[in-house]
Amino acid sequence: MTYSGVIMNTLQKNIPRRTAITRQASTRTNFTDETLLEGAPPWLIKSIKAWVDELTESRTRDRRTGDRVIGVTTSAIHAVERYLQISLPEDPEDKFELKKQLLDYCNDEIHCLDVAVAFMAIGDPHMAYTFDESFVSLNLILKESGSKWIAVPGGQHTATFEERVNETAQEAYAATVSEATNLSGDFLKRAWSAGFGRNPNPSEAYNNAIKAMEAAAWPIVTPQNNSATLGHIIGELKANPGKWQSALREAEVNLGVGVIRQSMQVVWEGHSDRHGTGTPQDISQEAAEQSIFTAVTVCVHFNRGYIKLR
Numbered sequence: 001m002t003y004s005g006v007i008m009n010t011l012q013k014n015i016p017r018r019t020a021i022t023r024q025a026s027t028r029t030n031f032t033d034e035t036l037l038e039g040a041p042p043w044l045i046k047s048i049k050a051w052v053d054e055l056t057e058s059r060t061r062d063r064r065t066g067d068r069v070i071g072v073t074t075s076a077i078h079a080v081e082r083y084l085q086i087s088l089p090e091d092p093e094d095k096f097e098l099k100k101q102l103l104d105y106c107n108d109e110i111h112c113l114d115v116a117v118a119f120m121a122i123g124d125p126h127m128a129y130t131f132d133e134s135f136v137s138l139n140l141i142l143k144e145s146g147s148k149w150i151a152v153p154g155g156q157h158t159a160t161f162e163e164r165v166n167e168t169a170q171e172a173y174a175a176t177v178s179e180a181t182n183l184s185g186d187f188l189k190r191a192w193s194a195g196f197g198r199n200p201n202p203s204e205a206y207n208n209a210i211k212a213m214e215a216a217a218w219p220i221v222t223p224q225n226n227s228a229t230l231g232h233i234i235g236e237l238k239a240n241p242g243k244w245q246s247a248l249r250e251a252e253v254n255l256g257v258g259v260i261r262q263s264m265q266v267v268w269e270g271h272s273d274r275h276g277t278g279t280p281q282d283i284s285q286e287a288a289e290q291s292i293f294t295a296v297t298v299c300v301h302f303n304r305g306y307i308k309l310r
Contacts, residue, residue, distance in 0.1 A: 036146055037148060038148050040112045040145075041109070041145065043145055044141065045106065045107065045109065048106060048113075048141065049103050051116070051137060052103060052116075052119070053099075055119060055134055056072055056099050057071070058070070058071040058072060071095060072095050072096055075126060076122065077102055080102070080118040080119060080122060083118040088105065113149070116151075116161075117198065120135070120158060120159040120161070121159070123157045131157040131158075135153070135159055138151050147164070149164065150162055160197060162192065162196040162198075163197070163200075169293065172296055173192060173292075176188060179304070182215050182216060182219065182303070184212045184213070184215040184302075187208045187209075187215055188212045188295060188296065191206075191211075191291075195209075195285075195289055196289075196292075200288070202285050203282070203283045205283075205288040205291065209295035210295070212295045212299055213233075213264055213267070213299065214229065215299075216298060216299040216302040216303050217302050218233060220302055220307060221237060222236055230268045234261055234268060238261065241257070244307055244309055245308060246260075246306060247306040247307075247308075256307075257307055260301050260307060263298055264298055267290075267291045
C-alpha cells in the first residue's frame, strides 16, 4: 500500500460515522375548509382574552407628576354590555373589577366569540382610535387558531364576523363589490353577510342576491324600467335574444347571454319563500350560498360590460 493509501485508510477508520437523525412529525394542524373550527378552542380563548385585555386598557399621564397611569376603558365595556344585553358585576371602588368580570365572561367558547363580535360592532366613538390595529390583530388570531370566522369591515370603525370562504371566491366577491357603480355592490354585501355571518339568515341572503342581480342588469336590459324585477329582466332577455351580445366569441348566437340568463332564471325560479300563497318553503343554507355565488358572477358580467347591447 502506498503512503497516501495508508493515510486515507487510517483517516477512514478514525472518522466517526454519523448517526441518522429521526425528525419528529409536526403536531400542528394544517387547517383546510373542512377542518376549520366553528367554536373557540382553548388556545383561541386565551388569545381573545389577551386581545380584550389590551383593548380595554387605557394609558394616560398624571397631569401633576407626569407618571403613566394605567386605567380601564369602561365606556367601551359598557357599550359591549349594551350590545350583548348583559350586565357585568361592577365595583365603584375598583375600576378594574368590571374588566375582570368581562374577561371571566370570555372563559367559554360561545361568550368568547360574542365579546369579540361586540367589540367589532360597537364602532365610534369607542373604537375610533384603536379599530385598525385591533381589527388586524383579531383576524390574525382567528386565522392562526384555525377559526372558521373572519372579521370583515363594515364601515364607521365596525366589522362583522363572517364564515371564512374559499380565498378565490372571497377575492371575486370583494372585487365585484368594490367595482360596482350601482346598488348591486350594497345588495351583495348584505347577501354575503346574511349568508356567511355567524347567525346566517338564508332567506335574507337569497333575497339580496336577487336584488343584486336586478341592480346590475336593469340598466342594460330594461333601462326605461328601474323597478323591473328579475323575472321581468329574464323575460326581456328571452323575448329579444338577439338584442344583447356577450364579449365571448360565441359558437351559437346568443349562447353567452343565454348562459347568464339561465343562471338568473335558476335563482329566480328557486325562490321558494317569496310568496305567501301556495306552499312556500324555507330557503336552505346551501341554496342561499349558491344564490350568492351566482349573483357575484352575474353582477360581474353586467357591471364590467361583458353583456351589452349589440
